[in-house]
Amino acid sequence: MKRYSVKAFGVAREILGGKEIAVDMEGQTVAFLRNELLVKYPALSGLRSLLVAVNNVYAEDHQRLSESDEIALIPPVSGG
Amino acid sequence: MEYRTWNLLLFASENFTFIYSLLLFVQPTYRNMIKITEKPIDVQKVIDTASSLGAGAVNVFVGTVRNNAHGKNVVWLEYEAYETMAVAEIRKIIDDASHRWPLLGWAVSHRIGTLRPGEVAVVVAVSTPHRRDSFDACQYIIDTLKEKAPIWKKEVFEDGEEWVSARPELAAKV
Numbered sequence: 001m002k003r004y005s006v007k008a009f010g011v012a013r014e015i016l017g018g019k020e021i022a023v024d025m026e027g028q029t030v031a032f033l034r035n036e037l038l039v040k041y042p043a044l045s046g047l048r049s050l051l052v053a054v055n056n057v058y059a060e061d062h063q064r065l066s067e068s069d070e071i072a073l074i075p076p077v078s079g080g
Numbered sequence: 081m082e083y084r085t086w087n088l089l090l091f092a093s094e095n096f097t098f099i100y101s102l103l104l105f106v107q108p109t110y111r112n113m114i115k116i117t118e119k120p121i122d123v124q125k126v127i128d129t130a131s132s133l134g135a136g137a138v139n140v141f142v143g144t145v146r147n148n149a150h151g152k153n154v155v156w157l158e159y160e161a162y163e164t165m166a167v168a169e170i171r172k173i174i175d176d177a178s179h180r181w182p183l184l185g186w187a188v189s190h191r192i193g194t195l196r197p198g199e200v201a202v203v204v205a206v207s208t209p210h211r212r213d214s215f216d217a218c219q220y221i222i223d224t225l226k227e228k229a230p231i232w233k234k235e236v237f238e239d240g241e242e243w244v245s246a247r248p249e250l251a252a253k254v
Contacts, residue, residue, distance in 0.1 A: 009160055009230065011232070013160075058228075072165065075232070076243075077231060078233050078244035079202070079225060079226055079231025080201065080202050
């Protein structure tokens with residue numbers, strides 16, 4: 001079991017109840033992380049999209065995570 | 081000529097490439113800017129930053145807070161950014177734009193925090209030799225920024241609040 005630190009912004013921050021949470025899980029990919037969070041926080045499934053960024057870059061589902069990565073949940077963006 | 085002057089000239093000629101690349105490196109820093117800020121945006125400063133003597137056009141987009149959405153009055157907007165990544169994403173967008181159009185200067189400033197109707201939320205300015213490229217590049221930058229930069233806004237109405245575009249049913253109404 002590894003512990004990942006996950007930042008959250010906007011509506012995802014409100015659903016998770018904080019700017020940064022710790023996630024303990026066996027899986028080591030972006031897809032595993034997203035599923036883990038969707039199970040823990042079902043309200044996330046109501047979003048139009050839920051991307052994950054690793055070290056400030058949008059990540060693919062199959063990307064492997066390391067505990068030292070800067071991981072962030074990116075709900076639908078609406079800047080401008 | 082004195083010994084010292086000769087030495088300086090020799091140094092300059094031997095290190096011409098190094099000095100020239102230093103100048104190239106330094107030069108763009110005052111012409112270009114990406115900023116995420118809680119303070120009101122100085123639109124003229126953004127325009128000045130993007131301006132260039134070699135340019136025949138400076139194109140500027142100013143995004144402002146609208147006082148209505150979904151037929152309701154907007155009281156204020158709350159903007160939030162993942163700042164380090166937003167800067168990185170905007171940098172990529174500028175890089176793409178500079179491969180497609182001959183950008184001589186550019187500047188992007190995005191405000192975060194609480195903004196009321198009429199306030200400036202974002203400014204994009206680019207300068208190019210001719211006007212058509214400046215329109216196209218500026219439009220590409222703001223359109224792609226809205227699509228990709230990790231920045232969010234929440235509309236606060238008199239009777240509730242909503243993160244913009246977050247949920248499918250509301251996105252469909254926009």
